[in-house]
Amino acid sequence: MTDHLAIALAQINPTVGDIQGNLAKIRAARAVAAREGADLVLFSELVLVGYPPEDLVLKPAFHREAIEALETLAAETGDGGPALLVGTPWISEEEGTLKNAVALLDGGKVAGVRFKVHLPNYGVFDEPRVFSPGGMPGPLNFRGVRLGVPICEDIWFTDVVECLEETGAEILLVPNGSPFDARKFATRVHHAVARVKESGLPLVYVNQLGGQDELVFDAASFVLNEDCSLPVQLPAWQEAVVTTHWSLENGRWVCAKGERALVEEDDEAIYQALMLGLRDYVEKNRFPGVVLGLSGGIDSALCAAIAVDALGPEKVHCVMLPYKYTSSESVSDAEACAKALGVRYDTVPISAPVEGFMESLAPMFTGTNSDTTEENLQSRTRGVILMAISNKFGHMVVTTGNKSEVSVGYATLYGDMNGGYNPIKDLYKTKVFELCRWRNAHQPKGARGPGGIVIPENIITKPPSAELREDQKDQDSLPPYDVLDEILECLVEKEMAVRDIVALGHERALVKRIEHLLYIAEYKRRQAAPGVKIGVRNFGRDRRYPITNGFRDARD
Ligand SMILES: Nc1ncnc2c1ncn2[C@@H]1O[C@H](COP(=O)(O)OP(=O)(O)OC[C@H]2O[C@@H]([n+]3cccc(C(=O)O)c3)[C@H](O)[C@@H]2O)[C@@H](O)[C@H]1O
Numbered sequence: 001m002t003d004h005l006a007i008a009l010a011q012i013n014p015t016v017g018d019i020q021g022n023l024a025k026i027r028a029a030r031a032v033a034a035r036e037g038a039d040l041v042l043f044s045e046l047v048l049v050g051y052p053p054e055d056l057v058l059k060p061a062f063h064r065e066a067i068e069a070l071e072t073l074a075a076e077t078g079d080g081g082p083a084l085l086v087g088t089p090w091i092s093e094e095e096g097t098l099k100n101a102v103a104l105l106d107g108g109k110v111a112g113v114r115f116k117v118h119l120p121n122y123g124v125f126d127e128p129r130v131f132s133p134g135g136m137p138g139p140l141n142f143r144g145v146r147l148g149v150p151i152c153e154d155i156w157f158t159d160v161v162e163c164l165e166e167t168g169a170e171i172l173l174v175p176n177g178s179p180f181d182a183r184k185f186a187t188r189v190h191h192a193v194a195r196v197k198e199s200g201l202p203l204v205y206v207n208q209l210g211g212q213d214e215l216v217f218d219a220a221s222f223v224l225n226e227d228c229s230l231p232v233q234l235p236a237w238q239e240a241v242v243t244t245h246w247s248l249e250n251g252r253w254v255c256a257k258g259e260r261a262l263v264e265e266d267d268e269a270i271y272q273a274l275m276l277g278l279r280d281y282v283e284k285n286r287f288p289g290v291v292l293g294l295s296g297g298i299d300s301a302l303c304a305a306i307a308v309d310a311l312g313p314e315k316v317h318c319v320m321l322p323y324k325y326t327s328s329e330s331v332s333d334a335e336a337c338a339k340a341l342g343v344r345y346d347t348v349p350i351s352a353p354v355e356g357f358m359e360s361l362a363p364m365f366t367g368t369n370s371d372t373t374e375e376n377l378q379s380r381t382r383g384v385i386l387m388a389i390s391n392k393f394g395h396m397v398v399t400t401g402n403k404s405e406v407s408v409g410y411a412t413l414y415g416d417m418n419g420g421y422n423p424i425k426d427l428y429k430t431k432v433f434e435l436c437r438w439r440n441a442h443q444p445k446g447a448r449g450p451g452g453i454v455i456p457e458n459i460i461t462k463p464p465s466a467e468l469r470e471d472q473k474d475q476d477s478l479p480p481y482d483v484l485d486e487i488l489e490c491l492v493e494k495e496m497a498v499r500d501i502v503a504l505g506h507e508r509a510l511v512k513r514i515e516h517l518l519y520i521a522e523y524k525r526r527q528a529a530p531g532v533k534i535g536v537r538n539f540g541r542d543r544r545y546p547i548t549n550g551f552r553d554a555r556d
Pocket residue numbers: 372375376379405409410411412413415416465466468474523547
């Protein structure tokens with residue numbers, strides 16, 4: 001039996017559904033690992049099809065193609081190079097059901113397969129819908145070494161690792177598809193450390209990289225030795241193939257110290273998530289670039305900065321769409337922001353189309369007062385123009401509503417809600433301000449935009465306004481954003497009762513009004529573009545509320 005092992009950790013960025021593209025990435029990672037003398041390469045969960053494949057994996061043509069690709073890959077391991085642990089869908093022979101599996105490919109064949117036991121079905125996950133759970137697994141025999149391969153959620157419980165330890169596993173190799181949220185890295189390490197302590201086994205954690213619709217995967221793979229020390233930490237937010245070196249010491253496997261990258265935290269991590277989420281959405285869906293309305297306000301300025309950092313200034317087109325309520329300050333702020341970001345900037349006045357709509361409607365609207373109808377016409381006209389630019393040049397419209405607005409429905413359906421993707425959908429307005437300041441003070445890792453001040457100070461300090469009527473300020477119809485955001489966080493992230501929010505010192509009438517606005521805006525959110533999840537409860541996959549909803553929290 002061997003007393004040395006070289007195990008490569010491959011954190012790559014697969015595309016859901018692109019089996020041939022993912023196969024090519026797996027081959028490229030294996031070639032790197034082979035050059036470094038690796039015996040075995042560990043990939044992330046379901047790497048062959050990308051995570052999460054959702055209902056696509058139920059399609060027989062799709063999972064059959066994945067299994068064929070796996071068999072082709074297995075045959076290639078007959079070349080004497082490294083073996084592979086590859087996440088893949090699999091049909092269990094005994095049950096005939098679809099499994100979330102990991103396959104050991106070695107010596108030209110599929111040398112073993114293990115199934116995921118705990119299929120998550122909460123928050124953003126819905127795996128029991130498409131896979132059936134595996135029974136308690138034993139280790140895989142790899143050239144005389146017994147490898148335990150619990151899959152992602154399996155290490156969030158005690159039983160799978162306990163079973164692996166009892167059946168003789170020597171090392172835990174864990175493929176993951178663990179999406180980012182601001183607290184996630186610490187949570188993962190917490191679970192991994194707990195399993196190492198209970199089992200006395202070292203653990204290798206490999207996570208997926210990349211954006212997949214509203215989820216973003218930060219990778220940040222790592223190794224824990226049996227004493228819970230961390231000999232190897234891969235960087236977050238980038239692909240990496242790193243070979244780790246293991247030796248058998250007194251009958252226990254120990255990983256030698258290697259690269260220990262710093263993992264970004266707080267605003268730095270959130271900004272990386274926004275950048276990668278938008279970049280992968282645009283690139284994986286093959287858009288040549290993006291277009292957005294740049295109003296001189298803070299939301300569109302932050303979206304423009306994220307887009308430039310994600311894609312490069314040459315792929316971002318900003319358009320100012322002024323009307324009679326647009327102040328000269330807004331125009332000069334938008335211009336200054338576009339200049340600082342180095343993007344193409346155009347002006348398309350909306351007076352003629354807005355007046356045209358008003359004229360057509362005048363006979364029917366005679367005798368009525370001016371209200372949100374006229375305001376929404378401005379927003380909708382901007383939406384129509386941005387969609388026309390998108391149609392003509394192929395660029396995707398970036399929509400710019402922050403989580404505070406999205407929560408209370410402070411946006412116009414088929415107006416400023418138009419667009420394909422919203423990078424700030426899960427950022428409360430107070431966080432928008434914080435991130436603008438962070439970005440002006442930092443050049444994010446991997447950013448394709450310029451350094452320095454990219455969001456002019458005046459955009460951050462002036463009072464927010466939608467400028468849909470004379471002298472309008474957001475604060476005329478909404479409470480101050482710090483108050484609004486605190487109440488929303490209590491209602492959305494924490495699911496608190498109204499009376500408990502009031503007990504924190506908020507006015508009951510205000511809490512009830514916000515609760516009501518939150519519920520009645522559900523229909524808008526159902527029609528809204530997806531956006532990057534960064535918090536513990538995003539609108540979309542995480543928080544799934546009914547539109548037709550008679551409930552109001554009436555307890556005192
Ligand atoms: N449950 C439901 N299911 C399906 N449809 C429903 C519905 N409830 C209303 N509707 C329909 O929805 C429509 C009303 O929605 P909509 O047309 O969007 O209009 P509405 O929500 O009435 O007004 C837009 C709001 O967003 C604010 N706004 C607009 C633009 C920018 C900003 C900003 O600062 O960023 C703020 C604006 O000041 C106003 O308060 C109506 O046609 C109504 O019949």
